[in-house]
Amino acid sequence: xxxxxxxxxxxxxxxxxxxxxxxxxxxxxxxxxxxxxxxxxxxxxxxxxxxxxxxxxxxxxxxxxxxxxxxxxxxxxxxxxxxxxxxxxxxxxxxxxxxxxxxxxxxxxxxxxxxxxxxxxxxxxxxxxxxxxxxxxxxxxxxxxxxxxxxxxxxxxxxxxxxxxxxxxxxxxxxxxxxxxxxxxxxxxxxxxxxxxxxxxxxxxxxxxxxxxxxxxxxxxxxxxxxxxxxxxxxxxxxxxxxxxxxxxxxxxxxxxxxxxxxxxxxxxxxxxxxxxxxxxxxxxxxxxxxxxxxxxxxxxxxxxxxxxxxxxxxxxxxxxxxxxxxxxxxxxxxxxxxxxxxxxxxxxxx
Numbered sequence: 001x002x003x004x005x006x007x008x009x010x011x012x013x014x015x016x017x018x019x020x021x022x023x024x025x026x027x028x029x030x031x032x033x034x035x036x037x038x039x040x041x042x043x044x045x046x047x048x049x050x051x052x053x054x055x056x057x058x059x060x061x062x063x064x065x066x067x068x069x070x071x072x073x074x075x076x077x078x079x080x081x082x083x084x085x086x087x088x089x090x091x092x093x094x095x096x097x098x099x100x101x102x103x104x105x106x107x108x109x110x111x112x113x114x115x116x117x118x119x120x121x122x123x124x125x126x127x128x129x130x131x132x133x134x135x136x137x138x139x140x141x142x143x144x145x146x147x148x149x150x151x152x153x154x155x156x157x158x159x160x161x162x163x164x165x166x167x168x169x170x171x172x173x174x175x176x177x178x179x180x181x182x183x184x185x186x187x188x189x190x191x192x193x194x195x196x197x198x199x200x201x202x203x204x205x206x207x208x209x210x211x212x213x214x215x216x217x218x219x220x221x222x223x224x225x226x227x228x229x230x231x232x233x234x235x236x237x238x239x240x241x242x243x244x245x246x247x248x249x250x251x252x253x254x255x256x257x258x259x260x261x262x263x264x265x266x267x268x269x270x271x272x273x274x275x276x277x278x279x280x281x282x283x284x285x286x287x288x289x290x291x292x293x294x295x296x297x298x299x300x301x302x303x304x305x306x307x308x309x310x311x312x313x314x315x316x317x318x319x320x321x322x323x324x325x326x327x328x329x330x331x332x333x334x335x336x337x338x339x340x341x342x343x344x345x346x347x348x349x350x351x
Contacts (some may be wrong), residue, residue, distance in 0.1 A: 001027055004168070005068045007087055009036055009061065011049040011294035013142035016104055019174050021056035029061050030068040037061035051144045065090045074100045077120065080280040081107030083118060085128065088123035098130040100116045102165050106136065106189040106283040108289035112321050114187040130160035134182060135169065136189035137240035138248035147173040155179040177240065184236030188226040191290055192246040193283030194304050195219030196257035199250035201317050204265015215303065216250050222301040228292065229297050257283040264310065285321045286313055302327060
């Protein structure tokens with residue numbers, strides 16, 4: 001099999017590299033830190049991100065972008081959102097032929113409100129990319145690395161690219177579905193991190209299961225409102241990249257967004273929280289991006305707004321929750337049913 005390159009050696013990039021290695025591919029995994037690459041190559045571990053995990057021997061690390069992308073047909077992008085453009089700018093000069101790009105990064109660019117696939121399309125010329133696909137769904141790296149059952153979805157406007165990505169990743173432990181709704185899959189994967197911050201805040205305040213269940217449910221409603229306004233299919237948000245990813249990220253201690261929110265709920269400020277986490281918390285930047293995106297799209301997102309005020313305007317967590325609970329009366333289904341009916345009419349659905 002041809003080599004596959006994974007850009008990003010954090011926990012999720014390493015987990016995806018393990019899945020590909022289990023499937024028989026030779027995987028080149030790229031990271032900036034030389035000491036991390038030396039550890040991967042000499043000890044077959046990546047202890048900072050995945051303690052006690054042994055990496056397959058067919059995963060090789062490199063800190064050279066040129067070496068990483070040489071003679072590969074597929075590049076899997078799993079760097080933090082804020083680093084993607086910089087990394088792709090380094091990749092572009094060394095591409096000699098069209099490459100399939102698959103990304104597993106769940107975020108939105110704050111300044112531009114661009115989704116990750118849009119960033120890839122802007123940075124990599126059309127003659128150098130075969131297609132772009134997104135892999136998303138409920139999938140903690142810690143469980144994937146232990147080969148625990150995991151199910152995800154891969155979306156692309158190019159059906160052949162989606163099937164190709166599905167074939168690369170699917171195995172007995174890692175089930176992959178295909179989807180054509182790139183917008184929905186990316187929006188669901190990114191915005192669930194905001195709601196996970198909120199779930200952690202709720203738990204940090206000791207508000208209990210009732211509050212968290214309501215937060216998850218109403219969070220899904222506002223994710224769906226924004227996603228469909230941007231062109232996503234509303235049913236995508238009932239699937240793996242929507243409800244599935246939202247549930248796992250809001251309820252697990254593996255979730256760094258939940259853990260960050262939990263620290264915020266216990267009274268830490270944003271700087272203290274991020275310093276203590278020591279890893280990228282995508283939900284913070286995504287909250288900023290989604291807040292301004294909701295304003296520009298004229299979409300009501302009260303939970304996102306409350307978390308934005310908490311993160312960037314120092315609003316106390318309890319006050320933010322009290323304001324959410326004190327909002328005016330409204331209908332639970334309302335605009336969501338209108339959205340679904342409108343989409344079904346547009347598609348001439350028999351249901």
